[in-house]
Amino acid sequence: MATLIEIPQRLLGTVYEYALRMSPLSLLLLLLATAGTTLIFLYAALLLVAPIPRPPYPSEKTYITSTPSGSRTSPQPLPCWHDEWVSHRDEAENSNAEIQKHTGTIDDPEVEMSVVIPAYNEEERLEIMLEEAIAFLDAEYGRQPLSVRKEKSNGNAKKHAGFEAQRTAMGIGGYEILIVNDGSVDRTVDVALRVSQKHGLHDVLRVCTLKENRGKGGAVTHGFRHVRGAYAVFADADGASRFEDLRKLVEGCRTVSDEDIGGRAIAVGSRAHLVGSEAVVKLQFHLLFSILKDITNEGNSVRH
Structure with missing residues (x-):
């Protein structure tokens, strides 16, 4: 178990030492390349797992x-x-007709x-x-x-x-x-x-x-x-x-x-303009009241 824990620690230590020896410009380019690669990977993964809408019946x-x-x-x-x-x-x-920018009528x-x-x-x-x-x-x-x-x-x-x-x-x-x-x-x-x-x-x-x-x-x-x-x-x-x-x-x-x-x-x-309106304020009040009421009811049931 100790060996498994030490492996990532040593790997991170090696990367850290290598980064210290790099110039600021090289380090910046490395970080940008890593971030870009990560974003591309995440986008590709999202495309793979995203559901495809079914055709209508x-x-x-x-x-x-x-x-x-x-x-x-x-x-x-x-x-x-x-x-x-x-x-x-x-x-x-x-x-094989020439496809225009806005093809279709x-x-x-x-x-x-x-x-x-x-x-x-x-x-x-x-x-x-x-x-x-x-x-x-x-x-x-x-x-x-x-x-x-x-x-x-x-x-x-x-x-x-x-x-x-x-x-x-x-x-x-x-x-x-x-x-x-x-x-x-x-x-x-x-x-x-x-x-x-x-x-x-x-x-x-x-x-x-x-x-x-x-x-x-x-x-x-x-x-x-x-x-x-x-x-x-x-x-x-x-x-x-x-x-x-x-x-x-x-x-x-x-x-x-x-x-x-x-x-x-x-x-x-x-x-957005409804956030401070009377209707929203009333809704928030009733929501808070219902939460407090539920908490009170639960407390009463516990005491009994």
Whole structure:
């Protein structure tokens, strides 16, 4: 046992003596090379152990929605811009065509705003969040794109001229809500469809169910691959964020000019401003109170 302990000690001593004989520059280069090699090794190890996302099941590329009769539809195919984009790239590569920097085409958006909501066992909180979202989206975008509303207006075109001009200035109009049911075992889907039926959101609110739980990141990614909007946003089902703040995110995206990065932009919201808010302070108080209560109960049980 003593020999096994002495081996690393002698090795470290030899390295230390060798380092003392080196010049400062040589020592610095050695440390940089060691650090670089270590980082490369760790990165390679991470790539080896990192899980590879599974491909989606066929049923996960479908959705259901409510119907005017009060029932739910059979599974309908979800459009997938990502699959079409990948197919276009593969076709270009197989034909030996010159691959451009931004190879691939994406169809024009069908609506202005797509809202992706990842949901796992959210039957108790989902309805409240949806009520707030629907109220804002109806007022901000309308339920149908401008082109559809203009076709239906016909003789009432003059009556709605001012309204339509305002919508045109904002965008193409219309929205969709895509709820990604991440393998819930409660009544999340039933609650979503009940809200859809209540507000007449037939085919506006869609529910896609994942066969196996993929986590929040996987659910959001899956939903984003099936959006139809010019803008896409994901929102938590717990309603922790004010939905009207979506307007600020869109305004941020619209400030990006086409000349800069092709009109593509990402706006990120933050809850940092909520740290000192009344809601968070109350939550912290109740958490501390529950901890103290548990400690007190445990102390009483020990005394008895």
